[in-house]
Amino acid sequence: xxxxxxxxxxxxxxxxxxxxxxxxxxxxxxxxxxxxxxxxxxxxxxxxxxxxxxxxxxxxxxxxxxxxxxxxxxxxxxxxxxxxxxxxxxxxxxxxxxxxxxxxxxxxxxxxxxxxxxxxxxxxxxxxxxxxxxxxxxxxxxxxxxxxxxxxxxxxxxxxxxxxxxxxxxxxxxxxxxxxxxxxxxxxxxxxxxxxxxxxxxxxxxxxxxxxxxxxxxxxxxxxxxxxxxxxxxxxxxxxxxxxxxxxxxxxxxxxx
Numbered sequence: 001x002x003x004x005x006x007x008x009x010x011x012x013x014x015x016x017x018x019x020x021x022x023x024x025x026x027x028x029x030x031x032x033x034x035x036x037x038x039x040x041x042x043x044x045x046x047x048x049x050x051x052x053x054x055x056x057x058x059x060x061x062x063x064x065x066x067x068x069x070x071x072x073x074x075x076x077x078x079x080x081x082x083x084x085x086x087x088x089x090x091x092x093x094x095x096x097x098x099x100x101x102x103x104x105x106x107x108x109x110x111x112x113x114x115x116x117x118x119x120x121x122x123x124x125x126x127x128x129x130x131x132x133x134x135x136x137x138x139x140x141x142x143x144x145x146x147x148x149x150x151x152x153x154x155x156x157x158x159x160x161x162x163x164x165x166x167x168x169x170x171x172x173x174x175x176x177x178x179x180x181x182x183x184x185x186x187x188x189x190x191x192x193x194x195x196x197x198x199x200x201x202x203x204x205x206x207x208x209x210x211x212x213x214x215x216x217x218x219x220x221x222x223x224x225x226x227x228x229x230x231x232x233x234x235x236x237x238x239x240x241x242x243x244x245x246x247x248x249x250x251x252x253x254x255x256x257x
Contacts, residue, residue, distance in 0.1 A: 013034040013035065013036055014034065014035045014036075014037065014171075014172040014173065014174040014176060014177060015032065015033075015034065015035070015112075015172040015174075016032075016033040016034055016035045016058045016059070016060060016169060016170065016171045016172065017030060017031070017032055017033070017112060017169070017170045018030070018031040018033060018060045018063060018065065018167055018168075018169050018170075019167060019168045019169075019170065019226075020063070020165070020166075020167040021165055021166050021167065031060050031062040031063050032060075032062075033058065033059050033060030033061060033062075033065070034058070034059055035056050035057065035058045035059075035171050035172065035177075036056070036057045036176075037054070037055075037056050037173070037176040037177040037179075037180045038054075038055045038056070038057070038180065039052060039053070039054060039055070039180050039183055039184055040052070040053055040055050041053070051072065051073065051075065052183075052184050052187045052188070053070055053071060053072035053073075053184065054070065054071040054072075054180050054181060054184045055068060055069070055070045055071075056068070056069040056070075056171060056177070058169070058171060060169075064091070065089070065091065066089070066090040066091075067087060067088060067089045067090060067169075068086070068087075068088045068090075069085070069086070069087055069155075069157070069171070070084075070085070070086040070087075070088075071083060071084075071085055071086075071149070071184075072084050072086070073188060074134070074137075079134065080134070080136075080137050081121070081122075081134030081135055081136070081137055082135050082136065082137040082142040082145070083134075083135045083142075083145070084132055084133070084134060084135070085106055085121070085132065085133040085135065086130070086131075086132055087103055087130070087131045087132075087133075087157065088129060088130050088131075089128075089129040089130075090129070091129065098161040098162045098163035098165070099128045099161065099162045100128060100129070100131070100159055100160070100161060100162075101125070101128075101160050101161060101162040102123070102125065102131075102159075102160040103123050103125075103131040103133065103157065103158065103159060103160075104123055104158045104160065104213075105118050105119065105121065105123050105133060105158065106118070106119050106121065106133050106155065106156070106157060107119065107155070107156035107158070108148045108149060108152035108154065108155055108156070109152055109153075109154045109156060109170075110152055110153055110154070111153060111154060112154060112170055112172070114154075115212065115229060115231070116154075116156040116212065117148060117152070119133075119135060119145045119148060119149070120135065120136040120138075120141040120144065120145055121133045121134055121135040121136055121145070122134045122136075146185065146190055147193055149181060150181055150182075150185060150191070150193070151193075152173075153172065153173050153174070153178075154170055154171060154172055154173065155170070155171040155173070156168055156169070156170055156171075157169040157170075157171065158213050166213050166214075168212075168213060212225055212226060212229030212230075213225065213229075214226075214229070
């Protein structure tokens, strides 16, 4: 394997922020960490040419959390994915928040505090420490995913622990991450913005659709989430274990739809 750290000879680190719910604090907890972006080559099979990929090494020391995030092209023609996102965790043996049970998907956004836009793909749990997200190979979805990954400055990695607690890991691209994406997408021949709109092609929504995570505060069904997740929303729906539930906010005196 050959790795090239994006930045100076002394690799530049960007910001990573872990937002974790806390039953004793309605505002949750915020832990600042770091990320180092790199471009690496790794042959998928003996005899094949080396394939360039994007890799991010992320650490949140206050929670003893470390993970490796990788974006690579899918070279297995038998899988209906254009690209694969790999998330591999390195967690302490006695983690206070439990093991990771689910990575529901991947979102991108303009800045740390803005609302994330979900990429189109299918998340799969490989093990307690290893998760895959297969990005859609459908033409319009593929181009939209690549455009969002190229243009947006932050990634959001939602995390669900086996204790039921939830968290979001926000990862900054900054100059080093942007350089890594530009270099690898150019090598793949995929660095030209598409003409597709940033909204999903199928179905085509008439209004902006966004998503985020939250958690139940009590048995009455009150849910806490970040303000930017529901700001300006006309309709809010919750999903728990695959079920859709209508919801409304206290700040608006509107009837739930």
